[in-house]
Amino acid sequence: MSMHTLLQYKWSMMTPEFIVLITALILSLADLWMPNDKNRRPLAWIAVVGVVIALIATAGLIPAKPVSILYDTFRIDSFSKAFKLLVLAGGALCLLLALDYRPKEGLSHRGEFYYLLLCALLGAMIMASSGDLITLFVGLELLSVSSYILAGIRKTSAQSNESALKYVISGGIATAITLFGMSYIFGLTGTTNLKEMAFEVQKLADSNYQYLLALAFLLLLVGLSFKISSVPFHMWAPDVYQGAPTPVTAFLSVVSKTAGFVILLRLFITIFAAAPAHGKDPSSLLLSMQNYIAVLAGLTMIIGNTVALRQRSMKRLFAYSSIAHAGYLLVGFAAMSWVMIDSIWFYLLAYVLMNVGAFAIIQRLSDEADSDDMIHFAGLYQRNPLLAVSMGIFLLSLAGIPGTAGFIGKLNIFLGALMTEPGHYMLAAVMIATTVVSYVYYFGVFVQIFFRPADEAASVKLPVGLTVTVVLCAFGTLLFGIFPSLAYQVLAQFEHFGDFLQ
Amino acid sequence: MSGEYLAFLALALVAITGGVLMLNLTKVVHMVIALVFTFISIAGLYVLLSAEFVAVVQVLIYSGAVTIMMLFGIMLTRHQEEEGEKTTTGGFWRKALTAIAVFAFGIAVYLGVYRLDFGEEGARLHENNTEQIGMALYSHYTIPFEIASVILLVALVGAIILAKKDDEGAPKS
Numbered sequence: 001m002s003m004h005t006l007l008q009y010k011w012s013m014m015t016p017e018f019i020v021l022i023t024a025l026i027l028s029l030a031d032l033w034m035p036n037d038k039n040r041r042p043l044a045w046i047a048v049v050g051v052v053i054a055l056i057a058t059a060g061l062i063p064a065k066p067v068s069i070l071y072d073t074f075r076i077d078s079f080s081k082a083f084k085l086l087v088l089a090g091g092a093l094c095l096l097l098a099l100d101y102r103p104k105e106g107l108s109h110r111g112e113f114y115y116l117l118l119c120a121l122l123g124a125m126i127m128a129s130s131g132d133l134i135t136l137f138v139g140l141e142l143l144s145v146s147s148y149i150l151a152g153i154r155k156t157s158a159q160s161n162e163s164a165l166k167y168v169i170s171g172g173i174a175t176a177i178t179l180f181g182m183s184y185i186f187g188l189t190g191t192t193n194l195k196e197m198a199f200e201v202q203k204l205a206d207s208n209y210q211y212l213l214a215l216a217f218l219l220l221l222v223g224l225s226f227k228i229s230s231v232p233f234h235m236w237a238p239d240v241y242q243g244a245p246t247p248v249t250a251f252l253s254v255v256s257k258t259a260g261f262v263i264l265l266r267l268f269i270t271i272f273a274a275a276p277a278h279g280k281d282p283s284s285l286l287l288s289m290q291n292y293i294a295v296l297a298g299l300t301m302i303i304g305n306t307v308a309l310r311q312r313s314m315k316r317l318f319a320y321s322s323i324a325h326a327g328y329l330l331v332g333f334a335a336m337s338w339v340m341i342d343s344i345w346f347y348l349l350a351y352v353l354m355n356v357g358a359f360a361i362i363q364r365l366s367d368e369a370d371s372d373d374m375i376h377f378a379g380l381y382q383r384n385p386l387l388a389v390s391m392g393i394f395l396l397s398l399a400g401i402p403g404t405a406g407f408i409g410k411l412n413i414f415l416g417a418l419m420t421e422p423g424h425y426m427l428a429a430v431m432i433a434t435t436v437v438s439y440v441y442y443f444g445v446f447v448q449i450f451f452r453p454a455d456e457a458a459s460v461k462l463p464v465g466l467t468v469t470v471v472l473c474a475f476g477t478l479l480f481g482i483f484p485s486l487a488y489q490v491l492a493q494f495e496h497f498g499d500f501l502q
Numbered sequence: 503m504s505g506e507y508l509a510f511l512a513l514a515l516v517a518i519t520g521g522v523l524m525l526n527l528t529k530v531v532h533m534v535i536a537l538v539f540t541f542i543s544i545a546g547l548y549v550l551l552s553a554e555f556v557a558v559v560q561v562l563i564y565s566g567a568v569t570i571m572m573l574f575g576i577m578l579t580r581h582q583e584e585e586g587e588k589t590t591t592g593g594f595w596r597k598a599l600t601a602i603a604v605f606a607f608g609i610a611v612y613l614g615v616y617r618l619d620f621g622e623e624g625a626r627l628h629e630n631n632t633e634q635i636g637m638a639l640y641s642h643y644t645i646p647f648e649i650a651s652v653i654l655l656v657a658l659v660g661a662i663i664l665a666k667k668d669d670e671g672a673p674k675s
Contacts, residue, residue: 021652028659073645109663119656126649138646142653149660155668164664212614 009069013061013076016054016084017125023050024118031111040110044099044465047114051092051121058084066499072131072193078494079341080129083262085490086348087128090254091121093356093473097247097363099465104370105156107245113153117251120146124259131270133182133192136263140178140227143259144171147252151244163243170236171226178223184216185271194270201275201285210285213275217289220267221296227260229253229319230300230326238311241319242372246363249315253322253359254352261329261344268333269500287336294334294427300327301434308441314362314372317441318355321398324438325351328413331431335417335424341497343412346487350405350480354397357473360466361391368460377445379454387460388449390474397477399442400435405480410435510550516543534572541565552628555635 027043034040058081066077095117107113123142130136148171152164186192188209189200204210226233241249268286275285304324311317329351332344364387365380366372381388397406414431417424462470480487520540524533541564548557592600639647 070645071642073643108668112659112663116656116659119652122652123649132643132646134643135646135649138649138653142649142656145653145660146656149656149664152664155664208614208618212618215610215614 010067011069013064013067013069014074015057015061016088017122017129019050019054019057020118020122020125023047023054024115024122026050027111027115027118031115034111040114041099043111044095044114047118048092048095048099050118051088051095055085055088055092058088062493068131072195073135074126074129075131076129077497077499079262079266079497079500082341082345082491082494082497083128083258083348084125086258086345086352087121087124087255087262090258090352090356091117091124091251093352093469094247094251094255096465096469097250097356097360098245100463101245101247101363102367103154103157103245104367105154107154109153109155113150113245116146116150116153117247120150120251121255124255124262127259128262131194131266133186133194133197136266137179137182140259140263141175143256144175144227147171147248147256150248150251151240153248154245157243159243160245161243163240166236167240167244170233174223174226174233176223177219178226181216181219181223184212184219188212188216194266197271198274201271205276210275210277213272213285214277214289217268217272217285218292221264221289221293224260224264224267225296228257228264228326228329229260229323230330231296231303231323234300234303234323234326237323238316238319241322242313242315246315246359246366249318250356250359250363253318254355257322257326258348258352261333261348265333265341265344290334290336293330294424297327297330297334298427298430300324300330301430302327305434305437305441308438311441312374314366314374314377314445317374317445318358318362321438321441322355324434325355325398327434328410328431331417331424331427332413334427335413335420337416337419338496339412339416339419342491343409343416345491346412346480346484347409349487350397350409350477353473353476353480354394354404354406357470357477358391358394358398360469360473361387361394364460364462364466374445374448375455377448378452380449380460382454383456383458384460384462387462387470390470391449392446393474393477395442395446397481399439403478403481405477405484408481408484506550510547513543513546513550516540517547530576531573534569534576537572538565538569541569553631554628555632 023046027047030043030046031040061076062078062081064076066075068075095114098113098117101107101113120143123139123144123146126139126142127136130139148164148168151167152160154160185197185201188204189197191197191200201213204213222232225231226236229237241252244252272286272289273284276283277285277288301324304320304322304327308317308320308324311320325347329344329347332340332347337343362372365376369376377391380391393404397404400406400410410431414428417428417431517540520536520538520543523536524540527533527536541560545557545560545565548554548560
């Protein structure tokens with residue numbers, strides 16, 4: 001390939017990726033050349049500014065037509081733009097959390113902490129905008145490898161070490177399963193390009209091939225369920241979430257999960273929707289596999305919500321709650337209504353806001369006490385009423401109470417499940433029942449904050465980064481809860497992701 | 503039964519035996535050697551598939567670099583012989599369930615592949631395959647190739663910060 005053909009591609013479409021990459025490189029060099037005794041915290045501001053510029057650049061790309069660079073190894077369509085916005089917003093909020101992360105024993109690799117977060121974010125962005133199996137996998141690995149290191153960055157904490165080791169081992173197994181599934185699809189179609197794959201699988205009429213394709217589907221589903229922390233790969237979440245530094249926990253529960261759903265939707269909708277299957281009308285492998293996804297979604301909701309009831313540690317509680325939320329999101333996927341991607345996008349938006357906001361407050365209180373037990377939330381209302389009210393908003397939104405973004409998100413998914421023909425009444429019923437169960441533990445925290453006496457009278461002061469995060473998240477949660485049409489207007493620009501397969 | 507089939511059987515058997523031995527041996531050095539057997543027989547499988555370049559890379563990187571790294575790791579770390587110590591490996595039912603799951607998966611895959619017909623084998627696979635890999639890697643797959651370099655950077659930084667011994671006087675922020 002000559003230089004000329006290489007320059008013909010619209011590389012300007014990769015601006016957000018370049019910005020994040022360059023910011024990460026600048027930070028790594030700055031970290032290298034800064035004197036050893038200098039505080040690294042200002043570097044986080046550079047990272048935040050870089051991600052915000054990338055966010056603006058992505059927003060600027062919204063009107064652009066779908067573009068494919070180098071045979072779809074990088075492609076930008078409305079799906080990738082929409083989810084890249086989410087990933088970048090979540091990443092910026094997590095960086096603000098990281099700015100004010102102050103563990104008891106100090107953090108000796110603060111500079112690395114920031115640029116590894118940026119690299120993980122870059123991996124998630126690459127996953128959002130690719131139409132090629134190899135790029136998708138490389139992006140997935142970039143995200144995973146960075147997260148493994150980030151989980152273990154508190155080297156002197158035994159919990160952090162345990163968390164990193166558990167994460168890397170279960171992550172390795174999940175990657176192996178995913179890759180095994182991918183190898184079957186590649187073997188059956190002979191290409192790594194998703195669109196060509198979709199074209200090739202249509203020709204697989206033989207039932208032997210279809211059996212293998214179904215096997216590949218299940219392997220991919222199981223392997224990718226690790227990233228979104230749903231059944232059967234959810235057991236890592238509580239231990240890893242508890243041991244990892246709080247900003248990393250927030251990152252794993254928000255950005256990593258979003259990226260997991262992105263790759264799941266991209267792969268399954270592109271490849272398997274077109275594949276023929278026996279005994280189904282309309283004949284589609286994706287539709288015939290719907291029941292398996294539905295069962296996993298149901299199990300995820302039930303396990304996540306019931307085990308959360310017994311948790312005392314806030315980070316473990318939120319780990320199980322994040323498993324439950326992955327279950328709700330899977331309901332949106334299993335229903336396969338025409339609003340599937342829209343409802344998942346909105347739910348993830350609400351989830352980013354409410355979860356990062358809640359983690360900001362958890363981080364503040366657990367750093368102070370060096371423990372994340374629920375008891376430290378007791379009497380928060382007396383110590384800082386505004387903070388308590390914000391936490392209340394996040395909890396209400398996570399529980400799905402009207403007036404918050406979480407409610408609208410759940411409503412969309414719920415309606416999506418009933419909208420199809422035949423409707424998924426069973427799944428919708430499980431969703432309602434588990435949501436009611438979830439009230440118990442969310443309101444348990446609520447009671448601690450508002451009705452228990454405080455152990456210490458000292459008021460809680462919030463540092464700048466956390467203040468910005470909490471204010472933005474609380475504002476967003478209420479805004480999209482009361483005026484969801486604002487988010488729908490953004491969604492309307494993507495026109496139901498019609499250019500997904502173009 | 504052709505010679506290729508026999509070679510495949512032998513190599514596959516060595517690969518699997520190496521893997522099982524690695525899990526069951528108790529001394530770390532023995533484990534590494536068992537792993538080398540697996541790596542080299544996988545390289546042999548690549549040769550059978552006329553992918554010589556991948557086979558050479560497999561020997562260079564896995565049997566060479568990765569193994570040497572592990573040996574260095576063993577040499578440079580203190581490790582006590584833990585022969586008397588009891589480790590928990592789960593009860594009977596847990597093992598039985600795992601075994602059933604593994605065999606069920608094996609049977610499921612076997613059912614899929616044992617009568618699979620992929621038609622004619624590509625006759626020109628072996629021609630210039632190193633050149634073809636190079637062409638694909640540096641033109642078609644430039645973007646993932648570049649991202650792989652970021653992964654290597656991340657892995658390098660991670661290995662250093664996780665393995666480095668912090669000096670006591672280091673500033674903490």
